[in-house]
Amino acid sequence: MELVFSFFLTLPWIFFKFSGVHIPPYIVALISGLCIAGGAYILTVATEGAQIDFPKALAFAFLAFFAVLPEYIVDFYFAWMAPKKAGYSSYALANMTGANRLLIGIGWSLVMFLFAIKFKKKTLHLEKSLNLELRALLLATIYAFILPLKNTLTLLDSFVFLTIFFVYIWNASKSYKAEIEEVGFLKKLISMKKSLRLSLVLVLFLYAGFCIVISGEPFAESLVETGKIFEIEEFLLVQWVAPLASESPEIIAMSIFVLKGRPSAGFNTLVSSKVNQWTLLVGTLPVVYAISSFSLHGLHIDLRQKEEIFLTAAQSLLAIVALADFDFNIYEAFMLIFLFLIQFAIPHPKARVLLGIAYIVITIFFLLSKGKRRGIKDNFFKLK
Numbered sequence: 483m484e485l486v487f488s489f490f491l492t493l494p495w496i497f498f499k500f501s502g503v504h505i506p507p508y509i510v511a512l513i514s515g516l517c518i519a520g521g522a523y524i525l526t527v528a529t530e531g532a533q534i535d536f537p538k539a540l541a542f543a544f545l546a547f548f549a550v551l552p553e554y555i556v557d558f559y560f561a562w563m564a565p566k567k568a569g570y571s572s573y574a575l576a577n578m579t580g581a582n583r584l585l586i587g588i589g590w591s592l593v594m595f596l597f598a599i600k601f602k603k604k605t606l607h608l609e610k611s612l613n614l615e616l617r618a619l620l621l622a623t624i625y626a627f628i629l630p631l632k633n634t635l636t637l638l639d640s641f642v643f644l645t646i647f648f649v650y651i652w653n654a655s656k657s658y659k660a661e662i663e664e665v666g667f668l669k670k671l672i673s674m675k676k677s678l679r680l681s682l683v684l685v686l687f688l689y690a691g692f693c694i695v696i697s698g699e700p701f702a703e704s705l706v707e708t709g710k711i712f713e714i715e716e717f718l719l720v721q722w723v724a725p726l727a728s729e730s731p732e733i734i735a736m737s738i739f740v741l742k743g744r745p746s747a748g749f750n751t752l753v754s755s756k757v758n759q760w761t762l763l764v765g766t767l768p769v770v771y772a773i774s775s776f777s778l779h780g781l782h783i784d785l786r787q788k789e790e791i792f793l794t795a796a797q798s799l800l801a802i803v804a805l806a807d808f809d810f811n812i813y814e815a816f817m818l819i820f821l822f823l824i825q826f827a828i829p830h831p832k833a834r835v836l837l838g839i840a841y842i843v844i845t846i847f848f849l850l851s852k853g854k855r856r857g858i859k860d861n862f863f864k865l866k
Contacts, residue, residue, distance in 0.1 A: 485527055485667055491520030492693045499696055511704035514697040515730070521693030522734035525549060526742075528686035529735075529751075531671045535680060538750075539614050539654035546754035547762075548691040549735055552698025552728035553581050554763060561767045564782075565775035571782045574767055575635070579790040581729055582759055586801045587822025589733050589752045594815035596737060597745040605811040609746050612808065614657060615753045618650040619802050622760045626795040630788040634780030635768050643765030650757060694731050702728060729755075749810070760798065789834040796841035797821070803848045817844070 495517035498505055505513075525545055532541035560574035597606050625642050629635065671679050732755040739748035771781050783791070800821075804814045821844075824837060 484523065488520040488523035492517045492524075495697055495700075496693070499700075507704040507707050510700050514701040514704070517693050517697040518701060518730050519734050521690040521697065522549070522731045523738055524686055524693070525690040525731065526735050526738045527667060528683050528690060530668055531679070531683040531686065533659065534668075534672060535676065535683075537654060537657040537659050539611060539657040539754075540651070542747075542750045542754040543651060543654050543758070544687060545735065545751060546732065546758040548687055548694065549732040549751070550728075550755055550758050550763065551691055551695050552702070552731065553577075553759060554766075555695065555699055556702065556728055557763060557767060558770050561770040561781065562774045564771055565777075571771075572784055572787055574771075574781060575783065575787040576790065578759070578764060578767065579787070579794040582756065582794050583797055583822060584729055585732070585752060585756050585759065586797055587818055589729065589736065589755075590749070590801065590810070591815040591819040591822075592733065593736055593740060593745065593749050593752060594810055594812055596740040596748075598812050600740065600743075601745070604813075605809050606745055606749065608749055608805065608808045608810060610808050611657060612750065612753060612805065614650065614653055615750075615757050616802055616805060618646055618757050619753075619760060619798060621646050622757075622764075623795050623798040623802065626760070626764075626791060626798070629783065629795075630792045633783055635764075635783055636780035637768050637772060637778060639780075640765045640768045643761045647757070647761035647765060650761065698728050698731075701730070753805075756798075756801075786831065789831055789838075793825070793834050793838040793841070796838035796845075800841045800845045800848070803845050806848075 495513045498510075498513065525548055529541050529545040532544055536544075557574050557577050560570050560577060564570040564574060594606055598604060622643060625639075625646075629639065671682070674682070732751055736748040736751045739745070739751060768780050772778060797818075801818065804810065804818070821837065821841065825834065828837075
């Protein structure tokens with residue numbers, strides 16, 4: 483029933499999108515947002531169905547890829563236009579760093595808050611299989627600290643980030659399969675022939691991706707137009723409002739998993755999305771730029787973007803260490819969202835650097851605590 487309802491949520495925007503009928507921006511925001519919500523629910527169903535035949539980590543990697551598609555569209559557009567329009571290199575990097583920090587600062591915290599409200603608990607125990615994603619994040623984060631020391635994001639950087647991503651996907655394909663609860667639509671999927679089931683799951687993924695792709699940009703643009711009415715700085719709109727719109731599919735999917743009573747799956751959704759954005763997305767930007775410019779110069783990294791990348795890497799490092807013992811509690815969630823919101827209260831360039839240093843100092847404190855130190859050792863140095 484929920485799947486059918488979600489399908490009908492997507493239809494109004496599909497109709498207006500292809501009918502050519504002009505509608506006001508606020509209506510665009512409403513119905514394109516509903517299309518994203520419907521697509522996100524269909525995506526969660528497809529992910530659950532994929533776990534029947536594929537390893538869990540790989541299924542969530544599929545979900546992350548389709549959920550992050552709006553982010554790819556926006557960033558690829560900026561990277562493609564960067565050789566032709568001044569400032570678009572900064573926009574591409576701003577949108578990427580904004581999306582990455584928003585996903586952790588808001589998304590990860592929101593999982594914990596929803597979990598605490600629904601289950602009346604302060605600590606969410608995560609599955610230890612999450613170490614696959616955390617290792618990929620750690621490698622990408624360590625390399626990302628090199629980028630502020632450079633003036634361009636090059637094809638060499640692409641090679642490193644893409645290698646991390648494809649090694650992650652390879653390992654995900656070799657990981658374990660989850661036990662499937664035979665209820666509702668999943669029970670029907672399990673009873674089908676494998677070929678029919680795989681075809682149906684593929685259709686669900688593709689339809690959900692289609693809905694998200696055709697809705698993401700109009701949803702973001704309508705929100706940006708609203709921001710311009712209130713005279714908000716365009717750079718901030720690009721960095722935060724557009725990413726908030728493009729991150730909505732995975733945040734909605736995460737919320738659905740938590741409300742279904744699967745909070746660990748909800749967290750998997752966001753961590754997988756972070757891996758996708760911090761490796762595949764970052765790695766493909768120089769490729770898009772190189773094709774557009776017919777050159778090997780790479781995307782220019784200005785001073786502000788160096789600060790943004792440093793801050794994003796520092797936040798990622800703290801988030802990884804916070805999860806290293808496979809527990810995430812309400813206090814850590816408040817810490818992540820508080821540190822995330824500070825940058826809006828103090829938008830000075832020096833504040834970004836100091837905040838990045840603060841992230842690193844807190845990370846060191848976590849590393850020195852006995853439980854976190856054991857978690858890091860088990861997670862990154864002990865093969866399982």
